[in-house]
Amino acid sequence: MTDERQRLLAELRLLKRRTGLSLAALASVTPYSKSTWHRYLNGDQFPPRAATEALARLAGTDPGTLLALWDTATREQPGPTEAPVPSVRPRRPRAPLRALAALAAMAATVALTAGAADVLDRDTDQAVASCRGGVCQGALPSSETCARDARTERVVTRAAQVVRLRYSPSCATVWSEVRTRLGGAREISIRAGQDELSAEYPGHRSDGYSSPMLATADPRGAQACAEVGGKPVCTGPDR
Incomplete structure (x- = not known):
């Protein structure tokens, strides 16, 4: 050290x-x-x-x-910039999501409208990563620059919910984003391999809409999930 x-x-x-x-x-x-x-x-x-x-x-x-x-x-950390990914106990695919409460000050605020989902795909041409890999893990994408070059890898729509798996090449991270017209508390989760992080929001329309980030160089094995008003929605695995 x-x-x-x-x-x-x-x-x-x-x-x-x-x-x-x-x-x-x-x-x-x-x-x-x-x-x-x-x-x-x-x-x-x-x-x-x-x-x-x-x-x-x-x-x-x-x-x-x-x-x-x-x-x-x-x-001054020796070795590569990417810190080791913390180990997490294995989980069954259908196990309940593990919730982590999010600081209100750290949560992104956004006006939720029917057409707001289109904003998620606006990428910038030049993005400089403020962190990478394991150094980003656990942070919200809104608190770093990872959202600048983020792209949507997969998307699923169920009734009034749109859930997207987002990936930042510059930060080597994935996260889940949700747009919804439903009320009630929501839990937004991201899984990659055996690792999983999630954030809970009480349900106000100005609450955050993103999970914390997970470090991964390949988004193909990741899965984005959201549960709003007791209605869970997940993106399918990449086959």
Whole structure:
């Protein structure tokens, strides 16, 4: 572990103590599970930028200095830019989705209209990745630049819901996006191999519409799902 990464880890632990929150409490107000926070704070896994910023804000601290330290620690990580993907217990294909609560401040806001789904396919010609691979994992695409070159890999429509599997080549990540005219709480999930992340939103029309990102160089094995008002919809596997 580099000196800068050790400094970052010490700062994260200090901020966690300052919040007064347990790991379970941190998991309840962020898109990261208790075990994921445990890996971040033990130094077993390098935290994504969004998790670092979220912890600083929860501790009532300006995240600017901490994010500058995160940027330096990222550049000094040895080996390839892609961090290892965290291991997740195997899941049966029809197992219930595992929910992770999302910070309201981190959730993207969008006006949901019948024709809003078309906006998702507008890509930019030039995109510079703010993170890549495992460094992006767990972050929302709206908090990074990954949405700039994102493309829709698969889409499924059921009644008033449109669910899309999105992939960013520059960030090497996938995520799920949903457009819906249904009310009620929604859970948006992304699966790739045995890994799965999801975000829950209480159901207001201005709530977020995206799952966190999963790291993968090949989107063909990923599956996007959303459950709105108790109605689950998933994209089919790429055969």
